[in-house]
Amino acid sequence: MPTVSSEELAAAAGVNSAKLRKDFSYLGSYGTRGVGYDVEYLVYQISRELGLTQDWPVVIVGIGNLGAALANYGGFASRGFRVAALIDADPAMAGKPVAGIPVQHTDELESIITDNGVSIGVIATPAGAAQQVCDRLVAAGVTSILNFAPTVLSVPDGVDVRKVDLSIELQILAFHEQRKAGEEAGATAAADSAAVPAAPRTDSATDQGPDGDVPAVMPA
Amino acid sequence: MPTVSSEELAAAAGVNSAKLRKDFSYLGSYGTRGVGYDVEYLVYQISRELGLTQDWPVVIVGIGNLGAALANYGGFASRGFRVAALIDADPAMAGKPVAGIPVQHTDELESIITDNGVSIGVIATPAGAAQQVCDRLVAAGVTSILNFAPTVLSVPDGVDVRKVDLSIELQILAFHEQRKAGEEAGATAAADSAAVPAAPRTDSATDQGPDGDVPAVMPA
DNA sequence: ACATGTGAACAGCTTCACAGCT
């Protein structure tokens, strides 16, 4: 399939075709009227705009289960990410290969960053070590940090941090799950009122307390 | 601090205080005029609305590095999630404890789901096994799935799927990183034109080809 | 006096609809 229309792409993505065309138009005019978009050319242009055609060396700090999982993750290489180094504070880990890459000790952090021109760091350490690792990464020249540790990192201006909380996605599922259950069976879930903190007390007789509080439901 | 105002919360969260009040108002009227919101009461009401006060048994299927990392993840318990079982297809894993929970074989999947009343499943298998695992989870009664495998799962209506792609966050960072670099040094990144697929050829003399295409920059 | 809760104004994003090009 050498060419594709906005209608086809929109159907596949589940969005409106006008929106898709307008979004593409922000990148430039890469389509041909009466024909559609040349697939290979479009893929390249989008990839380039997203930065996928560049080589991004990254370091992963904290090689526990999560760090190892990230090091083994296949999706990185195909998107331009290259794991330049794995770093861990445990001297016993040093030299051990994980995903074919030998783990290096935290002492080497600064030289690794500098020598490889790394601007993106991944923190997969325990919460207690995260801020300190972050500070060292930033001092060594890293300007983008992906944080898996359950801590809010503070960084100077000009440094981007994205925090990944693995339980937030579960919370979203649980939220919808709760809704599903609620639709079938009424508000049975609000029954364990023993654990409910009392509402701030007032003299008003209109305060019905938690049991009566079935909150207004948000639209969709 | 027993009480907090929308102004304080908004400042802490980096949003507008009117938005915060309007959002809270969808859950009910949990504030007191002239005073603010009772912290403990507000926390409880939000927790309940999000489903955090319920007990959610979950199963994790695929106990590789990522599955193990998830099993060890501390953030789950405090949000009402309880790891009911760890499941893996490798018979050699069966019985081995991970995060204090013995791994069970895939053969037991259906009975585990049923016996524990599990409605949320986490898939951390390789891509090839994901759809099959998904089908078995759904058939056994699971209605929400968190998918870490790099596959798009197809499920019947009424089942929610959320896909977590660990490289997407890195892509977002790389995108911003590219922008930072572009601002300082002009469009040096578009130089490797050897790898650029040719634009669809036309007879028009106005087609400048990829080198001239510096796409319009999106606002913000 | 002070802070919530909310109608009304505003802004930004999405969709429509069609001119313009192949």
Add this chain to the structure above:
DNA sequence: AGCTGTGAAGCTGTTCACATGT
């Protein structure tokens, strides 16, 4: 004839500003 690219219309989500309640 067909499909893109885009002004204009429409809509959704945000912010203002103040009436209302403590």
